[in-house]
Amino acid sequence: MERREHYDPEDIENLLQERSYDELLEEERAYVLRHISGRAEYEAMRQLLGQVREDDRRREPITVEPEIRDHIMAAFRANQRPQWRVWLNSIGGLLWPKELSAMWKENRLLRPALAFASLALLIVAGVWMIQTATNNKESAQVAELKKEEPAKLKVAEPSVPATENQSVFEPAPPPTQQPAGSLKEVGTTAGATRSFNEVEMDAAPVSGNAQLLEVAADESVAEKKDGNLDERREGERARAPITTDVVTLQSAAGATQSGTHVVTEEELTMNTSVANATGKVTKAVLKEKAERTASVSTTLSANPELLALIGAGW
Amino acid sequence: MGVFSKEYTTQSDERLMELVVRGDERAFGAVYDRYHGRLLNYFHRMLWHDRERSKDMLQDLFTKLAQRPTSYDPSRPFQTWIFSVANNMCKNAYRHEVVVRAAAVELRAGPDRVEATNGIGVDHELFRDRLQEELEKLDPDHKATFVMRHHEDMAIKEIALAFGCSEGTVKSRLFYTLKKLAERMKEFNPNAVYHGKA
Numbered sequence: 067m068e069r070r071e072h073y074d075p076e077d078i079e080n081l082l083q084e085r086s087y088d089e090l091l092e093e094e095r096a097y098v099l100r101h102i103s104g105r106a107e108y109e110a111m112r113q114l115l116g117q118v119r120e121d122d123r124r125r126e127p128i129t130v131e132p133e134i135r136d137h138i139m140a141a142f143r144a145n146q147r148p149q150w151r152v153w154l155n156s157i158g159g160l161l162w163p164k165e166l167s168a169m170w171k172e173n174r175l176l177r178p179a180l181a182f183a184s185l186a187l188l189i190v191a192g193v194w195m196i197q198t199a200t201n202n203k204e205s206a207q208v209a210e211l212k213k214e215e216p217a218k219l220k221v222a223e224p225s226v227p228a229t230e231n232q233s234v235f236e237p238a239p240p241p242t243q244q245p246a247g248s249l250k251e252v253g254t255t256a257g258a259t260r261s262f263n264e265v266e267m268d269a270a271p272v273s274g275n276a277q278l279l280e281v282a283a284d285e286s287v288a289e290k291k292d293g294n295l296d297e298r299r300e301g302e303r304a305r306a307p308i309t310t311d312v313v314t315l316q317s318a319a320g321a322t323q324s325g326t327h328v329v330t331e332e333e334l335t336m337n338t339s340v341a342n343a344t345g346k347v348t349k350a351v352l353k354e355k356a357e358r359t360a361s362v363s364t365t366l367s368a369n370p371e372l373l374a375l376i377g378a379g380w
Numbered sequence: 381m382g383v384f385s386k387e388y389t390t391q392s393d394e395r396l397m398e399l400v401v402r403g404d405e406r407a408f409g410a411v412y413d414r415y416h417g418r419l420l421n422y423f424h425r426m427l428w429h430d431r432e433r434s435k436d437m438l439q440d441l442f443t444k445l446a447q448r449p450t451s452y453d454p455s456r457p458f459q460t461w462i463f464s465v466a467n468n469m470c471k472n473a474y475r476h477e478v479v480v481r482a483a484a485v486e487l488r489a490g491p492d493r494v495e496a497t498n499g500i501g502v503d504h505e506l507f508r509d510r511l512q513e514e515l516e517k518l519d520p521d522h523k524a525t526f527v528m529r530h531h532e533d534m535a536i537k538e539i540a541l542a543f544g545c546s547e548g549t550v551k552s553r554l555f556y557t558l559k560k561l562a563e564r565m566k567e568f569n570p571n572a573v574y575h576g577k578a
Contacts, residue, residue, distance in 0.1 A: 113568075121511070122530070124504055139446075141447060142405060
């Protein structure tokens with residue numbers, strides 16, 4: 067009797083699964099008959115329930131292709147990646163709320179102000195950055211042009227007078243004899259080349275120094291005539307002062323580079339002509355100039371005109 | 381169980397979903413492995429035994445779960461939640477294809493009645509087709525309740541949670557569905573002996 071009290075009309079399912087109509091207790095049968103017309107209906111329902119279960123057992127389960135799992139897992143992976151779209155959406159929501167009226171509400175007064183101020187700031191900053199980048203590029207190009215012009219002047223002009231002064235330094239040929247004393251003289255030549263830098267400021271002393279060199283050369287020739295030294299030593303000694311000259315000239319060129327003096331065309335012509343007397347000096351000066359120009363801008367090193375001049379022997 | 385020793389197969393559905401919400405891919409894979417078969421069969425029974433469509437629905441369901449794992453309500457058992465989602469998807473499919481379904485039912489009307497085979501095994505194929513036909517004539521909620529109960533072996537309580545209704549409602553639906561089907565398919569009862577009221 068207690069069990070029957072637990073029965074609801076819907077609980078007949080349990081009885082259908084467990085017992086046939088004939089197996090029902092009196093109380094159970096009475097309960098069943100309150101909801102079902104009779105034995106036939108009870109048995110039909112019981113039979114159907116059994117067939118459904120049986121059919122379910124017999125049915126082959128449907129399988130899924132592994133590709134579907136792969137697609138789903140890929141979707142999960144893609145969803146786990148940080149997405150800029152979310153960030154952009156939030157920015158969009160900040161700048162432009164869905165409810166336009168919310169932009170002007172008193173309690174949200176700060177929101178549109180902040181949003182539009184941020185927007186304006188972004189625009190201004192963007193324009194300023196673009197302009198700055200453009201100006202920097204243009205000014206860099208102008209600076210290169212400005213530094214390129216004097217380089218051309220210094221390099222292009224001095225080829226003409228070179229032959230003049232070549233005679234001044236011609237005593238260098240091999241048979242030159244230079245006694246120990248003459249080294250000092252050449253040392254003075256080095257001193258003269260120190261004044262060579264000063265010559266850059268004033269062309270006048272160049273001739274004087276050239277005379278000194280000429281005298282030294284004459285002396286060495288005279289000593290050669292005396293035949294005091296053998297030719298081998300003479301050659302070495304003859305080369306030594308010239309090397310010294312190159313070094314001093316290079317250092318002089320460096321000094322000039324560090325100075326603020328602007329070299330005039332005249333000075334340059336004179337200097338270059340003096341330097342051309344040895345050839346090595348010219349190359350050294352040109353090298354210095356090329357290095358100087360290269361340090362200013364790397365694009366000058368790619369200047370075809372300059373390269374052509376250098377290639378032509380400058 | 382520690383964080384570094386996750387036995388995904390032994391974890392409860394709800395625990396797995398916690399991990400899924402945190403982005404645990406293996407937990408999501410475990411959930412899929414656990415439910416894809418049942419859900420596929422559910423879709424298959426609910427959607428006119430259309431295999432391809434059932435697979436599409438399964439993929440849609442898990443893709444939605446992958447994209448929005450937070451849509452799961454942790455206060456509910458996962459099984460009832462996922463089946464309620466699946467059921468809603470089926471309802472949407474019904475709404476969109478009422479006409480198609482009606483046409484399909486008519487086309488499948490084939491053998492309307494089968495001679496009762498007293499004492500002999502019922503032709504299971506015929507029974508299956510006929511049962512499907514009769515189920516499709518039912519209200520979608522009644523059909524879903526029947527499928528969940530008798531094919532997915534879900535408890536009355538779980539079905540009630542999945543539908544968001546009382547257990548009494550579920551029992552009532554099941555009883556009257558079974559009664560209706562028995563009446564319509566009585567020719568399949570090999571032991572049909574009509575004695576009238578006992």
